[in-house]
Amino acid sequence: MLFMDRKRSDIIADDIEGLIFDGTFADGARLDEVQLAERFSVSRTPVREALQRLALSGLVDQIPRRGVFVRQPGPVELIEMFEVMAELEAVCARLAASRISDDALARLESTNARCAEAVSANDTDSYYHQNELFHALIYEQAGNGFLQQEALRLQRRLRPFRRMQLRARGRLKQSMAEHQAVVHALKDGDAAGAADVMRSHVAVQGEKFHHLLGLLKTGGRGNAGGGAPSTP
Known part of the structure; x- marks a missing residue:
């Protein structure tokens, strides 16, 4: 690992x-x-x-x-939490696009490089822990302490479910590609683009949600077929 x-x-x-x-x-x-x-x-x-x-x-x-x-949350509670998480993270990314420092951008790219190493090693646990750092850095760079604490609180609440999603086939590479899109938007100062990419990255709706429920029912043993949804 x-x-x-x-x-x-x-x-x-x-x-x-x-x-x-x-x-x-x-x-x-x-x-x-x-x-x-x-x-x-x-x-x-x-x-x-x-x-x-x-x-x-x-x-x-x-x-x-x-x-x-x-205590396993029911499907409705779970999707409601992911909806709120997606919006919170979209706001964080939008604000960070105009407030993130050069030093923080360098740290974000360094964390993303470690995510890439984990993808190459097919190490879902290492990827998830670096992924948490990646998201937390964006919360911090939003420059709003209250928003940062709320995002961290809900991140902790959803940790086991976000980690579970990484076990679906193809999820690591897709998540990594979305990370790169977030970094590019932040570097370009594209607030709307950063928010849209982050919202899509985190949201679990429709087919994505059915994939997550399938993983929970099978103990996270992977995706039996078809494409995999994006991984927050």
Whole structure:
């Protein structure tokens, strides 16, 4: 894996996400810290941190005195969140087109280069983590602290679902091409173009949404046929 500098709790959180999506932990299942610690051969501390991260994304509910339970959002809730995410990121890109610094553009291109390395290695996990940095940098360069925090909050909420989409056949290369289009629009100062490309990059509607639901039902084992939608 290209992205090596990761906390143990983050790795465990990713593994638990996978177990939820492949049906090992069903919707409503209780996640026991002791059993998970034994499963991953760690103390309860990184497991507790992993569950806290998953709670931020909304994939689990932490209920006082009862425990932690798997919570899969329904189709309507999921598509509503992606609609809002697409609009938030479009605004970020539009503002960043006129406000991004030369230094930030250089950092954005460097992050995108690491995304390209991950695509070449077909490493979806490394790509996703660099992808998060790519998007977060654009939030920052929008120059609006409130907007940045709202975008980061929803990014955390949708993390497991955005990561899941990368497993569909052809998604990494298509996402990479869209990243390049975003960078070009920002370099050109094309506010409307940057917003349009980013909105399309993030939006999950119609056929794209059916692909995502199919991945969730099959545990992210890939696209059985046809083209793949864009990857946020």
